[in-house]
Amino acid sequence: MSRGTLFDKVWDLHTVGTLPSGQTQLFIGLHLIHEVTSPQAFAMLRERGLAVMFPERTLATVDHIVPTESQARPFVDVLAEEMITALEQNCREYGIQFYNIGSGNQGIVHVIAPEQGLTQPGMTIACGDSHTSTHGAFGAIAFGIGTSQVRDVLASQTLSLSKLxxxxxxxxxxxxxxxxxxxxxxxxxxxxxxxxxxxxxxxxxxxxxxxxxxxxxxxxxxxxxxxxxxxxxxxxxxxxxxxxxxxxxxxxxxxxxxxxxxxxxxxxxxxxxxxxxxxxxxxxIAPTVTWGITPGQGIGVNEHIPTVEELPEGDRAIATEAYQYMNLQPGTAIQGTPVDVCFIGSCTNGRLSDLREAAKVVQGKKAAATVKAFVVPGSERVKQAAEAEGLDTIFEAAGFEWREAGCSMCLAMNPDKLQGNQISASSSNRNFKGRQGSSSGRTLLMSPAMVAAAAIAGQVTDVRKLL
Amino acid sequence: MSQVKTVSGPGLPLKGDDIDTDRIIPARFLKCVTFDGLGEQVFADDRTQLNGQHAFDQSQYQAAEILVVNRNFGCGSSREHAPQAISRWGIKALIGESFAEIFLGNCVAMGVPCVTVSSEVASQLQALIAAHPQTPLTLDLESMTVTMAEFTAPVALADSLRQMFTAGTWDATGQLVAQSAAVKATAANLPYITWQSA
Missing domain, CATH: 3.40.1060.10 (Aconitase, Domain 2)
Structure with a gap:
């Protein structure tokens, strides 16, 4: 059992007590919410007649469903409009701070909390989003939760958890x-x-x-x-x-x-x-690219797609499924794989330093004519800072589209989606089947600089050749 | 609050490792403000691709209540829409080789047990269910076994979670809210709370 780690110390400081089940009741220092996983939690509070115990310890923004071209309200997508309206109403009713589009503070929840100094060392942070782990960069204990747990945090500012x-x-x-x-x-x-x-x-x-x-x-x-x-x-x-x-x-x-x-x-x-x-x-560690349908199916850019025989027994079934879905041949090089769409953004790689690295690669070059390339800053502030440095101009001159802040094609809940079996070079985090909005769409995960290089070459390429 | 000590019903074998929550419920179905209707959309894209041959579409499994899966089921996005879709389709318990952590936590909060078995037992159960789809399985959280006709095997679940199901305390909200005085005392001892309210 661990002892004396930051995790142990922060866990102990936030422990309210031990529940009858033996699980720990853990205090949550910062709770972040967004439009996708919170509406049902508020509905559960209403059903049970519960209040929000510490409204000042929850912060809301809208990120998953926002369009990145025109953000004029009402949204063209009526379901998206219904979701943002629900969040606006819930925040108003329960006294929760909401960073809406146009506030200058909106963006991907995991980008905005750090950039405003809300994320701090020693905090416990929860959000109905699995990428809440991002905030751990500051020495916080931060993790994703589901909607019933969002309800618990709203109602009690605590969660019932087993120690990791x-x-x-x-x-x-x-x-x-x-x-x-x-x-x-x-x-x-x-x-x-x-x-x-x-x-x-x-x-x-x-x-x-x-x-x-x-x-x-x-x-x-x-x-x-x-x-x-x-x-x-x-x-x-x-x-x-x-x-x-x-x-x-x-x-x-x-x-x-x-x-x-x-x-x-x-x-x-x-x-x-x-x-x-x-x-x-x-x-x-080399520039790494995924070739399959799980983020574990990654290889160095100069390696070939592994054959079944090269893989451990336990990885073979999922690899076979991946060859078929991706329509990529085992034993062939990943470099040179043509790409249709290049996406730079997301909570993984949508920050200013990511955009700077990608801009260095594309500066003075042109994206291949066969590629649709676009950049989605992680927040309104990232967008503004990037524009102040002229990064938007560099990207646009290279044939990239420069968009408004949001989650965009990481999970394609907005209009940014792959079509048919298009293949993307993506700076996001998941290459699951259907992840980017088409049930046969394919995703190759890589760094923003590698995405930029793929856009210029029209195919997967080693970014080191362009540096 | 309802105790969950045993779950009995026909099984549904769903083979495959690393089945993520985007596959369980594709993101476009998350554009909703309630969980209503998600049951019909469970595995929507996988089912379309298999054209009626997906286990969730096959006629012999339409009354299934226990889902038997393989390794790392429910990985990826934290969306509770995924277990909600499975549960609203009719599943009351899951048996698998392993589950992703957030998915498991969501299931607990919904009162749906997810127990683990060895890879061998998962495969045996999947084969038995395929051969005898009408034969019910019984998951017993007191004896920690799964039984199907003559077949019995041990299942595993963290003791705290087992307790929450058998004592009927899997919905923790009431217990958590009841400790509000202790919650406020814990908060008052955290330096960053003081800095921010200063």
């Missing part, structure tokens, strides 16, 4: 040029499998992680869930504090030193005990 085990994933060494945080997470998932993290919180550590910016750490923690881990975190350090300082919800000057001292005290102890430890060498 803690696995330390240590990545050491310098990443090669053209290798990004996205490649690190795809590499980890490839190594440990898509269910390897079930029952665990992941603590990411080692010199590679320490050298990462907070935005890179967010990319890494974001995809913990794709590896089966409900939560992943990085111990807070000067990178974290420098990012937070001065943001509107961060502790103010007179509290700052006290806050840093508290955050430091939460870091995993040098002699902390872990349930498991894995060590990875950064030198082994």
């Amino acid at each position: 085990k803690v696995r330390r994933i240590e990545v050491n060494g310098e990443l090669s040029p053209g290798v990004y945080a996205k490649d690190v997470t795809l590499h980890i998932i490839r190594q440990l499998g898509v269910k390897g993290g079930v029952g665990y919180a992941y603590e990411y550590a080692g010199s590679t992680i320490e050298a990462m910016s907070i935005e890179e750490r967010m990319t890494l923690c974001n995809m913990s869930i794709e590896g089966g881990a409900r939560c992943g975190y990085v111990n807070p350090d000067s990178v974290t504090y420098d990012y937070l300082k001065g943001r509107e919800f961060a502790p103010k000057a007179e509290r700052w030193d006290e806050a840093v001292a508290w955050w430091e005290s939460l870091r995993s102890d040098a002699d902390a005990a872990y349930d498991d430890v894995i060590v990875i060498d950064a030198a082994d």
Whole structure:
């Protein structure tokens, strides 16, 4: 059993008590809600005549269903309009802060809370969205929940949970040029499998992680869930504090030193005990691309699609299903696979640093005529900051469309969808069957720079050739 | 609150590893403000592609109440719409090799037990159900076994979760709200709550 880790410390500090079942009643410091997984939770509150216990500890935004071309209200999609209206009404009725479209604060829930300084070390954070693990980048314990649990947090600001085990994933060494945080997470998932993290919180550590910016750490923690881990975190350090300082919800000057001292005290102890430890060498990580239908089916861009014989017994059935669905041949190179759509965005890779890296690749070049390429900033603030640097101009000059903020084609609940069996190069997080809006659509996951390179070449290519 | 000690009914074998919640309920069906009607949409795209041959469409399984699955079922998105769709179709319990964590938590909150069995037992059960679709299975959370005619095998479930089903406390809201004084005391001891209210 783990002891002395940040996870243990934060868990203990937020424990209200032990429930008769033996589960822990855990206090949730920050609750984030959006339009897709909250309406039924509010309906349950009404049915039971329950109030919201700490309305000031919940924040709402709209991200999944928002169109990224015209955001004029009412939305053309009447179901989307009904959902945003329900959220507006629920927030008004229960006194919850809502960052609506046009407020300057709207965006993907996992982008806006960090950029406003709401996400802080030592917090527990829950949201009806599996990518809540993103916030672990700050040394928070953050995880996704379902709608009944959203109801529980609204009603009591707590959840009934069993404690997770803690696995330390240590990545050491310098990443090669053209290798990004996205490649690190795809590499980890490839190594440990898509269910390897079930029952665990992941603590990411080692010199590679320490050298990462907070935005890179967010990319890494974001995809913990794709590896089966409900939560992943990085111990807070000067990178974290420098990012937070001065943001509107961060502790103010007179509290700052006290806050840093508290955050430091939460870091995993040098002699902390872990349930498991894995060590990875950064030198082994190449630009990585998925070829299949689970995020664990990733390979280095210069590798070939594995044959059944090359895979462990337990991975063969899903690989066979993937060859068929993807219509890709085992044993052939992934590089050179033609792509139809290139999508840069999402809670995994829709932040300013992601857009900068992609812009470096496309600057002065043109997207292939066969490709539809578009960029969806993660938030209104990201969009504004990117435009202030001229990134929109670079992308548009290269033939990319520059859109409004939202989740967009990561899960295609808005009009941005693949058509038929189109194949996308996507900076998002899931390559599941049908994920991007067409029941036969295909997704290749990769870093934003690799998506940019694919757009220029019209096919999967090694971004290092363009750097 | 209803206790869940045993679940009995015909089975439904659904083979495959890593079946994610996007497949269980594609995102376009999440455009709704209630869970009503989701039962009809369960596995919508998989069913269309199999043209009536998907287990959820096959006539012999239409009365099924226990779903038998393989590895890492329910991975991906946290959408409770997925277990809601399965439950509204008519499933009352799941047996599988392993379940994704958020999916499992959602099922608990809905009063739908998900128990695990070895890979061998999952395959045996799937074959038995395919051969005898009318024969009911019984999942017993007190003896922690699954029985189908002469076949019996042990099942596993974390003890805290087993307790929540057998004691009828799987819907935790009431218990959580009842502790409001202790919740406020815990909050008052957290430094960041003080900074923000200062």
